[in-house]
Amino acid sequence: MKKLIPLIVILLTIFGLAHYIAPKLPPQTELRPLGEFYLKNSYFGEYSAKSPEVVTSILWDYRGVDTFFETSVFFLAIIGSLTVFRLNKKEERLAKQKPKEFTGGLTLVVKSVTKIIVVMILAVSASIALHGHLTPGGGFQGGSALAVAPLLIIAAYSKYALEEHGLDKTRALILRSIGLLGIALVALVPLLTGGFIMQNQPIFPAEIKGQLVSGSLIYYNLFEFLAVGGGFTAVFLLLAIPEKVFKEILGVGE
Amino acid sequence: MGFIVSFVWSFMLWLMLTAGTKGMLWSPEEIVAGIIFSTIVAYSTRNIIGEKTTRFLNPIRLLELVVYSIGPLFWGMVKANFDVAYRVITGKIRPGIVRVPVELENDAQYTILSNSITLTPGTLTIDACPEEKALYVHWIYVREEKPKSSEPVSGSFEKWARRLGR
Structure with a gap:
């Protein structure tokens, strides 16, 4: 009962506020000028990003430098966690070794479903990333979806299963580095032809053989997809090292 | 392959x-x-x-899967939905975990049967043990405490699972 009273008070406050304040707020009836600009220009218009997906055009074109710095924040976050968990080569080999008593994983139902689902997740994530300039979605969303596949394998089987099949931390980092390098290159290419950093139109072709690719947006999405997916996978692999094993390797006791 | x-x-x-x-x-x-x-x-x-x-x-297998999911599985789910709704309203529940012996051979058959049981409301597969040829199922109304086959729990699902996963 004592727990219920605060709950009731909170609920009453929320409903009361909603009831009294909500009608008094002026309803938004017209577009703000900035929003109107984006909506009118993202595909048609003079300052076009050649993409019907307004969010992606804001993300990688109008406010591209913002996203560039966001990506570098993500890069630093991954680098930070890698530094905290850094191991030398010999220690890394130790961390990859399966413990003897390991039997591994969830029930066979989860395991056999995982086998089918992983393929689907990868295909869907590639589709999200590659159609980011046409439909909702994009590099970050696709990359996050991509990272779910290794996470699912880690949960259903083990991190050792992932490493035995060839996806270890180093490879994930290579994937991530390719992505980041690609983003940096695409951002710098306009400088060669006398444009600005991260300029999109008219330097990159808006259409390839009649298929709308929205200039640089598709490249950014693709590379961001790799960078985010690889980065998350590397961190998941590191976090999946059992604490006991990790402390043994580092030689620190309880 | x-x-x-x-x-x-x-x-x-x-x-x-x-x-x-x-x-x-x-x-x-x-x-x-x-x-x-x-x-x-x-x-x-x-x-x-x-x-x-x-x-x-295998296209025949896929066709069988479609037939199974719109036929027996769907019908089983409809029946189970009404059953669970009845139990929710009247409060007549007798929950418990039962061990269901099954005659299945490979992982795919276990997966199909377990997922079919989980998908129907009121029953939930907790564990599949191929080594003792049994599933452990949580049942909202335990009719038989020690079922001899999967028939009281899941009806014809086991027959279909054996057919689909072979």
Whole structure:
């Protein structure tokens, strides 16, 4: 009962506020000028990003430098966690070794479903990333979806299963580095032809053989997809090292 | 073999996701992109998808799966829904975990049966133990405490699972 009273008070406050304040707020009836600009220009218009997906055009074109710095924040976050968990080569080999008593994983139902689902997740994530300039979605969303596949394998089987099949931390980092390098290159290419950093139109072709690719947006999405997916996978692999094993390797006791 | 199955599987999914890029069909660029990505996906998952995967590509098996899911499975779910609604309203429950002996051979059959049982409201597979040939099922109203077969729990599902997963 004592727990219920605060709950009731909170609920009453929320409903009361909603009831009294909500009608008094002026309803938004017209577009703000900035929003109107984006909506009118993202595909048609003079300052076009050649993409019907307004969010992606804001993300990688109008406010591209913002996203560039966001990506570098993500890069630093991954680098930070890698530094905290850094191991030398010999220690890394130790961390990859399966413990003897390991039997591994969830029930066979989860395991056999995982086998089918992983393929689907990868295909869907590639589709999200590659159609980011046409439909909702994009590099970050696709990359996050991509990272779910290794996470699912880690949960259903083990991190050792992932490493035995060839996806270890180093490879994930290579994937991530390719992505980041690609983003940096695409951002710098306009400088060669006398444009600005991260300029999109008219330097990159808006259409390839009649298929709308929205200039640089598709490249950014693709590379961001790799960078985010690889980065998350590397961190998941590191976090999946059992604490006991990790402390043994580092030689620190309880 | 795993490569081909994985490729077909992801390419089919890609076609499903991108349908309607040219009228109701697919533009050639979309198909090329699909082939490229399906190859990458298939290469990276060729060892994960497992052995005996060719059954995914067997059209008769797929047809059987469709028949199963709109026939017995759907009917079982409808019945179970009404049953659970009745138990929710009247409060007549007798929950418990029962051990259900089953006659299945491989992992796929166990998976199909377990998922069918979980999908029907009121029953929930907790564990599958191939070594003792049994499933452990949580049941909202335990009619038999020690069932001799899966029939009281899941009806005809076991027969179908044996057929689909062979």
